[in-house]
Amino acid sequence: MSSIAGDGARLEHFVAPEPFAPYESEELSAEQERFYRASAWQVMWWKFKRHRVAVVAALILAIFYGSTLVSEVLAPYELHSRDSRHIFAPPQRVHFFHDGSFVGPFVYGYSMKLNMEALIREYTPDTSKVQPLRFFCQGDEYEFWDLFTASFHLVCPAQGGTAFLLGTDRLGRDLLSRIIYGTRVSLTIGLLGIVVSFLIGITLGGISGYFGGWIDNVIQRFIEMVRAFPELPLWMALSAALPVTWSPILIYFGITIILGLLDWPGLARAVRSKLLALREEDFATAAVLMGARPSRVIGRHLLPSFTSHLIASATLSVPGMILGETALSFLGIGLRPPVTSWGVLLNEAQNINVVALYPWLMLCVVPVFVTVLAFNFMGDGLRDAADPYK
Amino acid sequence: MLNYTIHRILIMIPTLLMISLVTFTVIKLPPGDFLSNQIAELQSQGDKQALEKAEFLREQYGLDKPFIEQYATWVGIWPGARGYSGLIQGDWGWSFEYDLPVKDVVGDRLMLSFILNFTTILFTWAVAFPIGVYTAVRQYSWADHSLTFLGYVGLATPNFLFALVLMYFANVQFGLSIGGIMEPQYLGQSWSWDKALSVANHLWIPVIVIGTSGTAGMIRRLRANLLDELQKQYVVTAKAKGMPPLRRLIKYPLRMSLNPFIADIGNLLPSVISGSAIVAVVLSLQTSGPMLLDALQSQDQYLAGSFLMFLSLLAAIGMFISDLLLAALDPRIRLSGGVAK
Numbered sequence: 001m002s003s004i005a006g007d008g009a010r011l012e013h014f015v016a017p018e019p020f021a022p023y024e025s026e027e028l029s030a031e032q033e034r035f036y037r038a039s040a041w042q043v044m045w046w047k048f049k050r051h052r053v054a055v056v057a058a059l060i061l062a063i064f065y066g067s068t069l070v071s072e073v074l075a076p077y078e079l080h081s082r083d084s085r086h087i088f089a090p091p092q093r094v095h096f097f098h099d100g101s102f103v104g105p106f107v108y109g110y111s112m113k114l115n116m117e118a119l120i121r122e123y124t125p126d127t128s129k130v131q132p133l134r135f136f137c138q139g140d141e142y143e144f145w146d147l148f149t150a151s152f153h154l155v156c157p158a159q160g161g162t163a164f165l166l167g168t169d170r171l172g173r174d175l176l177s178r179i180i181y182g183t184r185v186s187l188t189i190g191l192l193g194i195v196v197s198f199l200i201g202i203t204l205g206g207i208s209g210y211f212g213g214w215i216d217n218v219i220q221r222f223i224e225m226v227r228a229f230p231e232l233p234l235w236m237a238l239s240a241a242l243p244v245t246w247s248p249i250l251i252y253f254g255i256t257i258i259l260g261l262l263d264w265p266g267l268a269r270a271v272r273s274k275l276l277a278l279r280e281e282d283f284a285t286a287a288v289l290m291g292a293r294p295s296r297v298i299g300r301h302l303l304p305s306f307t308s309h310l311i312a313s314a315t316l317s318v319p320g321m322i323l324g325e326t327a328l329s330f331l332g333i334g335l336r337p338p339v340t341s342w343g344v345l346l347n348e349a350q351n352i353n354v355v356a357l358y359p360w361l362m363l364c365v366v367p368v369f370v371t372v373l374a375f376n377f378m379g380d381g382l383r384d385a386a387d388p389y390k
Numbered sequence: 391m392l393n394y395t396i397h398r399i400l401i402m403i404p405t406l407l408m409i410s411l412v413t414f415t416v417i418k419l420p421p422g423d424f425l426s427n428q429i430a431e432l433q434s435q436g437d438k439q440a441l442e443k444a445e446f447l448r449e450q451y452g453l454d455k456p457f458i459e460q461y462a463t464w465v466g467i468w469p470g471a472r473g474y475s476g477l478i479q480g481d482w483g484w485s486f487e488y489d490l491p492v493k494d495v496v497g498d499r500l501m502l503s504f505i506l507n508f509t510t511i512l513f514t515w516a517v518a519f520p521i522g523v524y525t526a527v528r529q530y531s532w533a534d535h536s537l538t539f540l541g542y543v544g545l546a547t548p549n550f551l552f553a554l555v556l557m558y559f560a561n562v563q564f565g566l567s568i569g570g571i572m573e574p575q576y577l578g579q580s581w582s583w584d585k586a587l588s589v590a591n592h593l594w595i596p597v598i599v600i601g602t603s604g605t606a607g608m609i610r611r612l613r614a615n616l617l618d619e620l621q622k623q624y625v626v627t628a629k630a631k632g633m634p635p636l637r638r639l640i641k642y643p644l645r646m647s648l649n650p651f652i653a654d655i656g657n658l659l660p661s662v663i664s665g666s667a668i669v670a671v672v673l674s675l676q677t678s679g680p681m682l683l684d685a686l687q688s689q690d691q692y693l694a695g696s697f698l699m700f701l702s703l704l705a706a707i708g709m710f711i712s713d714l715l716l717a718a719l720d721p722r723i724r725l726s727g728g729v730a731k
Contacts, residue, residue: 221405222408224405224709225405225408225409227657228405228409228656228660228702228706228709229412229660229702229705230659230660230661230663230664230701230702230704231660231661231664232663232664232665232667232668233663233664233698233701233702234412234416234698236682236686237413237416237417237419237686237694237698238416240686240687241416241417241419241420243420243421326551327550327668330550331671331683333683333686333687346551346554350672352557352558355557355558355561356561356562359558362554362555362558365551365554365555368548368551369546369547369551372546372547372548373542373543373546376542376545376546377542
């Protein structure tokens with residue numbers, strides 16, 4: 001093969017002087033080689049990274065979830081600390097310059113007077129009271145994760161001053177602190193709900209897709225029925241059925257289960273359609289022939305082939321749960337104080353008269369909005385990345 | 391088509407039975423019932439006459455009977471104290487809190503709920519269709535980007551929060567109060583031209599509020615479907631042989647992408663009904679939402695049950711219609727006789 005044959009003897013015998021590389025045309029560049037050798041997860045990560053918005057969304061969520069670990073430290077006040085002299089106080093703006101000179105971050109104190117005609121308290125910033133914020137400071141005492149007592153805060157109001165950056169509610173509690181504490185409950189409830197929904201969805205979808213036949217038919221009809229239920233009214237009915245005597249923590253778990261109870265049909269369908277295809281694959285047949293039980297075939301061999309899809313679809317259904325909890329608590333049939341979630345906080349903003357007078361009570365809408373949007377963007381990114389070889 | 395319709399109706403019967411069973415179970419879940427609470431209270435007060443009435447009602451509605459018998463009586467497939475009288479016969483039961491038959495308490499709330507949900511679906515279609523088509527045809531134009539972004543925002547905004555914010559701005563900026571579904575003086579009146587007009591005047595706000603998220607979702611799906619179709623070879627062929635653009639769009643790709651659009655009602659309806667329930671509470675519309683909430687909280691079981699049943703029924707019927715439409719549109723579904731998806 002090292003010579004080129006011509007048509008007979010007339011052509012001179014020719015040997016190319018260059019070294020011969022038979023696989024030259026198939027050679028991979030370093031980059032390609034990296035791509036082909038990388039594990040599926042690695043490729044997914046590369047693909048996910050290219051989706052800028054999704055990465056930003058993931059960062060935001062990471063910050064939010066990270067904050068739930070140290071809510072007590074981040075919040076300037078304790079969850080239940082009341083300031084009876086500042087009820088329904090408007091947000092205080094953070095300033096840096098006072099009378100043209102730099103002071104650092106500070107707020108102006110309030111001067112309050114009662115408006116006897118409208119029967120409301122009127123607060124105005126009092127520019128003579130300069131109250132610099134303190135950082136890494138000792139403030140309200142709190143129980144850190146109910147483990148030990150501490151009083152270390154990231155930000156505190158000035159000694160004897162106030163720092164209600166988002167205003168206060170009807171009991172004079174700092175809204176910002178309450179939102180920070182509420183994050184813990186609001187964000188975790190979606191995750192726990194997903195766990196419930198996953199358990200049901202994967203089990204039913206797995207059985208349905210793996211066995212097929214009449215079992216599949218029955219489960220499919222059942223799924224269709226559950227999907228036909230309007231979620232919220234049923235959620236309302238179920239959470240209204242939670243006994244009043246339950247402790248807040250039981251209610252919390254009750255709500256997560258209720259949220260997960262209606263969310264699984266979409267997931268079950270996805271699992272089923274994937275399994276229907278996958279169970280015909282050789283590796284599945286091999287597993288069956290080697291005597292693996294259905295639960296092992298499904299759990300060990302089939303499900304891992306589309307874990308990434310499952311994760312993506314889970315991400316996309318978390319916001320629904322967060323919204324569900326917010327809606328229920330907003331209506332007053334979800335979580336109950338003293339458990340604080342964004343929905344519980346919004347419950348106070350239910351009355352339009354209150355909202356018109358004290359619009360800052362509506363600020364809890366912002367974290368809900370940001371979280372839901374972030375979850376949607378991240379879920380989109382994950383879904384695109386879930387099929388990295390496309 | 392007839393075959394398919396019959397098939398679909400037959401499937402609906404067990405579905406409705408299951409829905410009613412779930413509904414009844416759910417409203418029975420809380421321990422105790424309205425009447426036994428009331429009876430306990432009346433006993434402590436010693437109000438003999440009221441006590442007798444409560445006992446009478448308890449017997450009438452068989453609240454002391456076993457669960458399955460109560461359920462069967464409620465549906466109307468088992469004779470209760472008043473013979474066969476249940477949902478099937480059009481008897482919705484008794485509202486203990488209002489001390490009236492559920493039918494009278496509900497009034498035209500069910501009708502208003504229906505109108506609200508129906509209008510919302512129409513709105514969703516009317517808005518999503520042109521925008522979806524436009525964004526697909528002009529992919530990556532600035533209009534596509536901004537509309538897609540708006541869609542995301544609409545998708546992420548929980549509609550009750552949107553309602554709250556909208557109400558706040560209407561109140562503060564324009565001094566409007568946008569609550570209610572009609573002028574208060576028409577409440578409880580029989581239907582007249584003026585009343586209908588008043589409803590129409592108030593309807594658009596909840597319709598927009600409830601419709602946004604569904605619209606956003608639908609735009610995204612329609613756009614994705616249409617984009618898939620637009621890349622196919624038959625479109626290229628049509629282009630190559632010189633078909634004018636509009637006709638090229640309408641003749642094939644649009645028709646193909648319509649299919650999921652209609653199948654979507656099945657997804658859309660439950661979420662619209664959910665949305666309308668809570669938005670109705672926020673905007674204090676006189677539809678089923680707020681009263682359902684009250685009834686649930688006071689354990690007024692038949693009232694709550696009727697609303698739940700009605701809302702689920704609405705969703706089930708909507709899905710039924712969407713399946714029929716889909717079958718009419720797509721011979722593959724009609725001929726295989728299977729359930730459309």
